[in-house]
Amino acid sequence: MFDLSSENILKEIIAVINQTLEISNTSSSSEIGNPSEWDSLHHIQIMIEIENKFGVKIGAMMVAKLVSVKKISEFIMENKK
Numbered sequence: 001m002f003d004l005s006s007e008n009i010l011k012e013i014i015a016v017i018n019q020t021l022e023i024s025n026t027s028s029s030s031e032i033g034n035p036s037e038w039d040s041l042h043h044i045q046i047m048i049e050i051e052n053k054f055g056v057k058i059g060a061m062m063v064a065k066l067v068s069v070k071k072i073s074e075f076i077m078e079n080k081k
Contacts, residue, residue: 004080009054010073016049017069031068043067054080 010028017026021037032038038046047063050056050072056079058066066072 004076006073006077009076009080010069012053013050013069013072013076016053017046020046020049026069028069028073031070050076056080 014026014028014030017030017038018024021035021042023035023037025035026038030038032040032043044063047058047066050066051058054076056076058075062075066075
């Protein structure tokens with residue numbers, strides 16, 4: 001497993017999003033709709049990949065709230081094992 005410091009979590013989230021969207025321009029300020037490839041369908045795919053990568057469970061209500069790299073990072077920091 002990897003180091004779960006906030007900086008590494010941020011890097012891993014960005015890597016998951018870039019890989020899922022097949023892009024390379026995700027940043028710590030990215031959110032759904034920016035980059036444009038991050039649409040609602042891809043958002044679900046990203047959430048599944050985040051669950052798998054970090055071993056967290058993201059409920060349906062939470063999926064609707066985790067709409068930015070920052071919010072995803074905060075969620076993982078609060079729920080990491």
